[in-house]
Amino acid sequence: MRPSLRMIGALFGLLLCFGVAQAATPDRRMAITFDDLPWASLDPTTPLPATGSVPPAIDAAHARLLAKLVAAKVPAIGFVNASRLTVHGQQQADRVALLQAWLDAGLALGNHTASHVDLHAVGLAAYEQDILAGDAPLRTLLASRGQVPQWFRHPWLRTGRTLAEKAALGRFLTDHGYRIAPVTVTHSDWIWAAAYRKALEHGDAATQQKLRDAYVPYLVRTVAYFEGRSQALLGHELPQVLLLHANELNADTFDALVVALRARGYRFVTLDEALRDPAYQRPDAYTGPLGTSWLHRWAMAEGRPWTFSNGQPTSPNWVLDLAGVPAGSE
Secondary structure, eight states: OOOOHHHHHHHHHHHHHHHHHHHHSOOOEEEEEEEEESOTTOOTTSOOOTTOSSOHHHHHHHHHHHHHHHHHTOOOEEEEOGGGGEETTEEOHHHHHHHHHHHHTTOEEEEOOSSOOOHHHHOHHHHHHHHHHHHHHHHHHHHTTTOOOOEEOOGGGOOOSSHHHHHHHHHHHHHTTOEEOOOSBOOOHHHHHHHHHHHHHTTOHHHHHHHHHHHHHHHHHHHHHHHHHHHHHHSSOOOEEEEEESSHHHHHHHHHHHHHHHHTTOEEOOHHHHTTSGGGGSOOOOOSSOOOOHHHHHHHHTTOOGGGGTTOOOOOHHHHHHHTOOTTOO
């Protein structure tokens, strides 16, 4: 039977709609980064227990996070605070082993300074010395794998109080072989993690579950917000760079987060691939104290009003209360 003109027209319309839908789907890519390796809650000043410097619960959570990264085939990078490798100035083999396991999993490592200092508080000279203190053990560890440090992440995302200070730091980093790792998706996982750690300490399984159930949707809402900011500023969705922290909450929810982000169309890429988008060549002229997204920084450099950054999702009051954080701290 020959198809009628009406059937042909309907088929053409369906194909056209499908093509438009395909063309309208953004190419969503994301680089996943973790700060405060080997683990956010490892303290360099606590008494050294006889059983080793890494508590079994942290060792197990670290293993869970690595297993989920490997299973999801996510090429993440972790940024190391070298002082967390030590107890009272003595490097601990079991803490270094956490980083070795990270490298064994095929993941990357970068420099987050030795002691997570605040550039705006200590000044450029002290900050540069802390970068070098973080570089030494990291460079030794990477050399055993035929690698060198390449990426630097500012603690607190504070990048300089003046343009001159920012430029001087940029030259210092370049001279030592580093590239700055920006962040486009910022949030308050540290608040959620503090609440979760308290629930773990109290053995409160119901609150732990409540936090896990609410946390991933909060992150996804935040990602959606920055998708909109990217479209508003750049006219397209750039490859996002998500900052997470090495903590128990992210270890226990990372698989759910990957599922949620893939449902939004994301594929996961290296930091290097993400930064090939031309938007990352824009100047970062922000000199304020807020640890804010590079999308907000670029907007301010263009003279956009502060209202451009309005509307970012915040943590609910019940999470702030659990964490012991006053409202307005985000």
